[in-house]
Amino acid sequence: MDKYDYIIAGAGCAGLSLLHYLNQDALLCQKKILVIDQSLQKTNDRTWCFWEEISSDFDYLTTKSWDTISIHKDQLDLLLPTKPFTYKMVEGLSFYESIISAAKKNKQIVWIEAKIESIEDNIVYWEGGAAEATYIFNSILAYNPVFQDVLQVQSLNLYASKQIAKPFLWQHFKGITIEFNQSIFDLQTARLMDFNVDQQNATAFMYVLPITAKRALVEYTVFSKEVLDVSVYNYAIQEYIERNYPQQKFTIIHEEFGAIPMTQNTFFHNERSNIIPIGTIGGAVKASTGYAFKFIQEQTKQIVSALHQGEKPNSNLPKTRHQFYDAVLLDILFNNKMSGAEIFTRIFSKNKAATVFRFLSNRSSIFDDIKIMSTLPTRLFLFTAIRVLLRSKQ
Numbered sequence: 446m447d448k449y450d451y452i453i454a455g456a457g458c459a460g461l462s463l464l465h466y467l468n469q470d471a472l473l474c475q476k477k478i479l480v481i482d483q484s485l486q487k488t489n490d491r492t493w494c495f496w497e498e499i500s501s502d503f504d505y506l507t508t509k510s511w512d513t514i515s516i517h518k519d520q521l522d523l524l525l526p527t528k529p530f531t532y533k534m535v536e537g538l539s540f541y542e543s544i545i546s547a548a549k550k551n552k553q554i555v556w557i558e559a560k561i562e563s564i565e566d567n568i569v570y571w572e573g574g575a576a577e578a579t580y581i582f583n584s585i586l587a588y589n590p591v592f593q594d595v596l597q598v599q600s601l602n603l604y605a606s607k608q609i610a611k612p613f614l615w616q617h618f619k620g621i622t623i624e625f626n627q628s629i630f631d632l633q634t635a636r637l638m639d640f641n642v643d644q645q646n647a648t649a650f651m652y653v654l655p656i657t658a659k660r661a662l663v664e665y666t667v668f669s670k671e672v673l674d675v676s677v678y679n680y681a682i683q684e685y686i687e688r689n690y691p692q693q694k695f696t697i698i699h700e701e702f703g704a705i706p707m708t709q710n711t712f713f714h715n716e717r718s719n720i721i722p723i724g725t726i727g728g729a730v731k732a733s734t735g736y737a738f739k740f741i742q743e744q745t746k747q748i749v750s751a752l753h754q755g756e757k758p759n760s761n762l763p764k765t766r767h768q769f770y771d772a773v774l775l776d777i778l779f780n781n782k783m784s785g786a787e788i789f790t791r792i793f794s795k796n797k798a799a800t801v802f803r804f805l806s807n808r809s810s811i812f813d814d815i816k817i818m819s820t821l822p823t824r825l826f827l828f829t830a831i832r833v834l835l836r837s838k839q
């Protein structure tokens with residue numbers, strides 16, 4: 446059986462981010478690395494957005510960036526400058542292609558296109574083959590959540606039967622990139638959350654990112670316990686476009702669908718194992734927002750730093766009080782104690798966008814936290830915080 450230093454199981458955002466940082470490291474780029482994915486013919490299957498203060502490693506891939514965001518609910522239209530942060534968009538395909546083409550120059554990296562069947566101890570098995578490694582970095586969900594209700598049903602049943610301790614929601618969305626015949630969009634502003642849409646008895650908003658004056662990504666996003674039928678997203682998007690841009694003709698350039706788990710449950714982690722979960726299954730998704738791109742970069746850099754120093758890598762992101770805030774917010778959303786539309790509108794209407802961004806990046810000061818929390822109903826949040834604390838002690 447072939448033996449490698451590292452196997453990267455799954456060449457998506459986390460697997461390729463890890464490969465990128467390994468390949469940039471003068472020591473680690475000499476290691477024997479196997480990258481396996483069921484499809485190395487990448488498509489533009491997702492668009493990543495994130496905020497940051499300084500230029501990132503992938504600045505050269507930025508399709509568009511904005512210095513203002515807006516939040517809308519009923520008659521309220523908030524326009525918030527994001528400085529010193531910039532909100533950025535990177536398209537999946539340009540990210541995949543840039544990392545893969547750079548890594549293909551390194552002859553120490555071996556590529557296999559195959560569906561992985563299992564990963565056990567130090568061995569990855571796929572149809573017709575197997576390989577061994579000192580460390581296996583796994584970003585493969587054992588089940589594909591998109592349009593399948595396997596994990597959804599399973600996770601809710603597990604929660605109901607108390608086999609998993611913490612609430613579980615899906616952030617699910619459909620986005621289309623549309624182009625009008627004439628200039629329509631305010632290019633300076635990313636419409637982060639427009640809550641003037643069907644809330645699906647949960648939390649839902651439209652996300653509109655203008656790329657040119659004629660072109661924008663329009664995405665209907667829902668935080669709820671169950672993924673919806675595709676017709677529901679289609680209807681919401683169509684109705685929104687007709688209402689906001691009446692009688693304007695447009696063409697659809699691109700479509701994407703996603704379902705991101707919003708939970709603090711860890712399903713796949715064994716500290717003693719040499720199989721290191723990364724990305725979504727490695728806990729890199731912020732449970733209360735679904736943002737993961739920046740956390741994945743932090744996580745994979747942390748792994749590379751440990752490997753460089755000859756230490757056992759660990760994909761656990763630093764624990765801060767923010768994970769407790771996430772748990773409280775998720776609990777409130779899961780139990781429908783207050784709508785996400787109300788919570789996020791209150792937070793954004795009383796705080797600068799930069800303060801909220803720092804808070805959501807797990808980097809706010811205690812002073813920022815108090816300011817943000819003072820905009821929310823004290824009794825509800827305090828009561829939930831106590832409940833979450835008691836739950837964590839069980």
Ligand SMILES: Cc1cc2nc3c(=O)[nH]c(=O)nc-3n(C[C@H](O)[C@H](O)[C@H](O)COP(=O)(O)OP(=O)(O)OC[C@H]3O[C@@H](n4cnc5c(N)ncnc54)[C@H](O)[C@@H]3O)c2cc1C
Binds near residue numbers: 484494
């Ligand atoms: C449509 C979409 C948009 C998103 N937008 C944002 C955003 O704007 N901002 C943000 O911060 N986060 C966003 N996210 C969340 C998160 O950043 C992404 O989900 C990210 O891609 C997660 O990285 P990952 O490596 O864990 O999983 P993936 O990127 O999904 O990678 C998993 C890889 O494993 C491969 N694979 C799966 N099963 C097998 C198998 N059996 N054998 C071999 N290979 C297999 C897949 O082909 C894939 O390449 C988005 C997610 C989606 C789905």
